[in-house]
Amino acid sequence: MESKNTPELGTDAEFPVNAQEPVAETSGSDPEPSSEESAPAKPARAPRKPVARKPTTKPAGAAATDAPVDETELPGAAAAATKPSTAARKPAAAKATAGTTGAKRPAARKTAAAKTTAGAKTPAETPAAAKKPAAAKKPAARKPAARKQPAPPPAPPKPVVLQVSGLEKRFGQKVAVAGIDLEVREGSIYGVVGPNGAGKTTTLSMATGLLRPDAGAVTVHGADVWGDPEKAKRNMGVLPDRLRLFDRLTGAQLLHYSGVLRGLDVAEVRRRSADLVAAFGLEEATGRLVTDYSAGMTKKIALACAMIHSPRLLVLDEPFESVDPVSAANVTEILQRYVASGGTVVLSSHSMDLIQRVCDTVAVVVDGHILASGPVDEVRAGATLEERFVELAGGRKAAEGMEWLHTFSD
């Protein structure tokens, strides 16, 4: 890498990371069903004891929910107490089934069972209705037409946040990046995968203004990363690979300077630092020098520094490398909530499983070229992303040779 991860100055328009919590969907309000549709089926015994049932003034639905339940009258008492009408229907339904197979069932029961499935009546109507043939009634015919909805129009595409066009980079004779194009849209978690030395870090370094390309262009929210770097970098948070941190600072100091250099006031930096430190589980480490952190802790404090100014775009080179599974799950959740509120993430990783779970879009980079890109499900084409990756990357090398490894030197 040629360039340094120098903190960029700028006065950010703030973009609260969790400003908008994803709102839980509430169920839509269905059109009120007709009284005929909504009325619970009549109690099964009604046809059998017509003289014992007095007509009631309450509608069947009200009676089902309001009237105290006489447990001696309803079989299956506990469940029936909350849904008396349903419970009452069950024996009739059972009889309906039995009635179709049992030769000894009386004809009256078959009629009642048929009515239970065809359409419900109030108990008051039951005795009379029981005498009529069920086939005469066709109440359900109106229902499908009333519920038909026109298909919603397709959502317009989200705005492009990061546009990478024709990027090229050569180190001496080595072509690291040979013409890469990426288009990352708002609200996306875009994964960049590829074998070691494929050109991922070189690409992301050029995309974030850390490394000058030999050819190509990069814009962030329309601002040219090389033509107007201050504007382009203002809305960007970067976790570079091969971390170059001011590691003679404590974690707290590093967060402080990362926030202040991004234009946040001290009180806000303190508040956000506390949130980030808690989210990444670094409470015990903030007073220690970053140079004494473990690899995973270093990665997490660098991630926190990339997020503290609430950028609209996060570009993270291997954010999960060295990070323990619990912390990785926390980071994943933080990123998912961030994109749900309108943020955008580009990340590289060697974990195909993680990319498949977390990212909506992926680009497979091999030898400085993109060999496949698009929605994760399209790229993996029915296989796992790992299988597809291995196929694109040229397959596995057979584990031949190296017999010397099995001879042991002692």
Ligand SMILES: Nc1ncnc2c1ncn2[C@@H]1O[C@H](COP(=O)(O)OP(=O)(O)OP(=O)(O)O)[C@@H](O)[C@H]1O
């Ligand atoms: N500063 C540099 N000087 C010389 N060669 C470089 C430099 N940076 C990268 N390269 C070469 O460019 C190629 C791409 O490297 P890069 O770091 O982009 O790969 P990568 O896909 O990120 O790999 P990894 O997954 O191992 O991190 C490699 O062959 C690497 O040796």
